[in-house]
Amino acid sequence: MLRRLAELVYPRNIYCMRCGDTIDDSRRHGLCDVCIRCIPWAGENPFQAYMDEFAFDDVWPVVRYGAHVRGMVHGLKLHGQTYIARNVGQLLAERVLMESASWHVMTAVPLHREKQRRRGYNQAAMLAEYAAAELGVACRTDLLIKPRVTGSLRLADSRMRRHMLADAFKVPDCKRREIAGKHVLLVDDVCTTGSTADACARALKEAGAAGVTLLCFAASAGYRKGEDA
Numbered sequence: 001m002l003r004r005l006a007e008l009v010y011p012r013n014i015y016c017m018r019c020g021d022t023i024d025d026s027r028r029h030g031l032c033d034v035c036i037r038c039i040p041w042a043g044e045n046p047f048q049a050y051m052d053e054f055a056f057d058d059v060w061p062v063v064r065y066g067a068h069v070r071g072m073v074h075g076l077k078l079h080g081q082t083y084i085a086r087n088v089g090q091l092l093a094e095r096v097l098m099e100s101a102s103w104h105v106m107t108a109v110p111l112h113r114e115k116q117r118r119r120g121y122n123q124a125a126m127l128a129e130y131a132a133a134e135l136g137v138a139c140r141t142d143l144l145i146k147p148r149v150t151g152s153l154r155l156a157d158s159r160m161r162r163h164m165l166a167d168a169f170k171v172p173d174c175k176r177r178e179i180a181g182k183h184v185l186l187v188d189d190v191c192t193t194g195s196t197a198d199a200c201a202r203a204l205k206e207a208g209a210a211g212v213t214l215l216c217f218a219a220s221a222g223y224r225k226g227e228d229a
């Protein structure tokens with residue numbers, strides 16, 4: 001229902017999802033010619049050199065996070081521009097198809113119930129649902145919950161974030177059986193410090209997951225160089 005409403009309010013690919021210019025419906029990713037060229041497409045795991053610090057096993061990003069994509073990310077997360085999710089979900093699905101590694105179940109980084117109620121949607125779950133639909137697989141957004149409210153992580157460094165997120169995520173007891181021995185594909189919109197994905201991966205592994213790969217739209221390990229927080 002929500003999705004159908006979004007289609008009405010924001011019809012498929014009439015405006016470029018990055019700059020807002022008019023485009024025609026043939027643009028598969030909802031991007032104009034200029035934007036599709038200036039987006040920093042990134043296939044590499046930006047955390048490759050620091051993987052021993054994290055509970056996740058791999059990261060599959062679509063773009064490098066930074067000023068070029070910040071408007072799209074904020075539009076999706078903060079301004080209810082949920083039509084962006086459709087195009088980004090499609091990009092995520094294509095990113096998955098670039099990999100030969102196998103995985104068993106797709107889920108998304110959850111929001112605290114109260115936060116989701118206020119925002120009206122969970123952008124990560126929307127991305128996962130669109131990506132799963134594109135891939136023809138099921139998306140299980142009920143495998144992780146966030147029972148505890150965490151303060152704003154925006155200004156916290158990665159050590160502080162890790163402390164704030166300890167035990168913030170949980171696999172409900174009734175779902176543990178579905179995760180045991182499985183490789184989980186965890187979807188999020190943005191990953192900069194890796195702390196949120198790490199906390200989710202810890203919860204999933206504690207529940208018996210054999211592996212966790214983060215599939216995210218925008219990622220950078222730039223905080224290490226003092227760029228994005």
Ligand SMILES: [Zn+2]
Nearest residue numbers: 016019032035
């Ligand atoms: Zn554009």
